[in-house]
Amino acid sequence: MNSTIPMWWSKGRAILWILAVVLVAASLYAAFARAPVEAQMGAVQKIFYIHVPSATVTLLAFGLTFAASIAFLATRVWMWDAVAASSCEVGMVFATIVLVSGPLWARSAWNTWWLWEPRLTTFLIMWISYGGYHVVRASLSGGSKRTISAVLGIVLMVMVPITWMSVTWWRGSLHPQSVTMTGEMRQILTLSMLAWFVFFIAAFQERLRLESLREAAESGGTPEAPR
Amino acid sequence: MIYAVAAYALAAVIWGVYLVSLRARAARIARRGSGMRR
Numbered sequence: 129m130n131s132t133i134p135m136w137w138s139k140g141r142a143i144l145w146i147l148a149v150v151l152v153a154a155s156l157y158a159a160f161a162r163a164p165v166e167a168q169m170g171a172v173q174k175i176f177y178i179h180v181p182s183a184t185v186t187l188l189a190f191g192l193t194f195a196a197s198i199a200f201l202a203t204r205v206w207m208w209d210a211v212a213a214s215s216c217e218v219g220m221v222f223a224t225i226v227l228v229s230g231p232l233w234a235r236s237a238w239n240t241w242w243l244w245e246p247r248l249t250t251f252l253i254m255w256i257s258y259g260g261y262h263v264v265r266a267s268l269s270g271g272s273k274r275t276i277s278a279v280l281g282i283v284l285m286v287m288v289p290i291t292w293m294s295v296t297w298w299r300g301s302l303h304p305q306s307v308t309m310t311g312e313m314r315q316i317l318t319l320s321m322l323a324w325f326v327f328f329i330a331a332f333q334e335r336l337r338l339e340s341l342r343e344a345a346e347s348g349g350t351p352e353a354p355r
Numbered sequence: 356m357i358y359a360v361a362a363y364a365l366a367a368v369i370w371g372v373y374l375v376s377l378r379a380r381a382a383r384i385a386r387r388g389s390g391m392r393r
Binding site: 331 | 359373377380387
């Protein structure tokens with residue numbers, strides 16, 4: 129199969145980045161200048177507008193890794209392996225932001241940086257597990273690299289529902305099972321979700337392009353120079 | 356407010372470092388590719 133990404137995808141790259149940056153800037157403005165200050169937690173609650181969208185995008189990214197890993201094992205088309213690895217790596221960046229922003233919020237809201245409560249613990253285990261995906265992938269070469277990565281991408285998916293459901297399955301969680309928001313807070317959360325999702329797509333296609341360059345270089349093709 | 360600003364600032368740093376690393380890796384692959392063709 130041709131080892132370059134489709135032309136329509138490459139053409140949309142600049143537009144996607146502009147859209148992502150504009151949306152993220154708008155969501156930051158909305159979070160800091162427009163969102164009402166939460167009555168109990170105060171200004172620190174504004175972390176919510178990056179923490180929750182980042183956590184949601186993390187789970188979606190790992191879900192995409194799972195689907196692309198299945199597609200690779202079924203078809204053996206290199207692009208699916210590239211999609212799985214790219215989605216996993218960008219998902220790890222979002223997961224890192226969740227793990228960085230969470231303790232800052234917890235320090236103010238719960239008076240501690242970290243608690244071994246169900247959601248935090250399962251999310252940390254998930255982060256370490258998917259970090260392992262990249263360690264294993266980097267240590268392999270040849271045909272086994274893609275196959276073992278795909279198997280890991282499928283097996284690790286078990287962490288996603290465990291993390292999601294941890295607040296329901298185990299007692300003692302400080303994270304709420306659901307959050308009900310109304311009015312401006314809800315609108316700004318929706319905008320933030322959209323902004324970080326578009327940002328994920330922009331970063332994902334950038335990472336996918338890297339896999340395309342690598343594939344072209346390894347197969348003796350002509351990798352395009354980075355712009 | 357300081358914690359909220361710190362969270363967003365750290366997120367910006369993480370994204371900045373990651374996107375620069377992507378660019379550096381792409382440049383390295385392109386250099387290696389052009390070296391192989393010579």
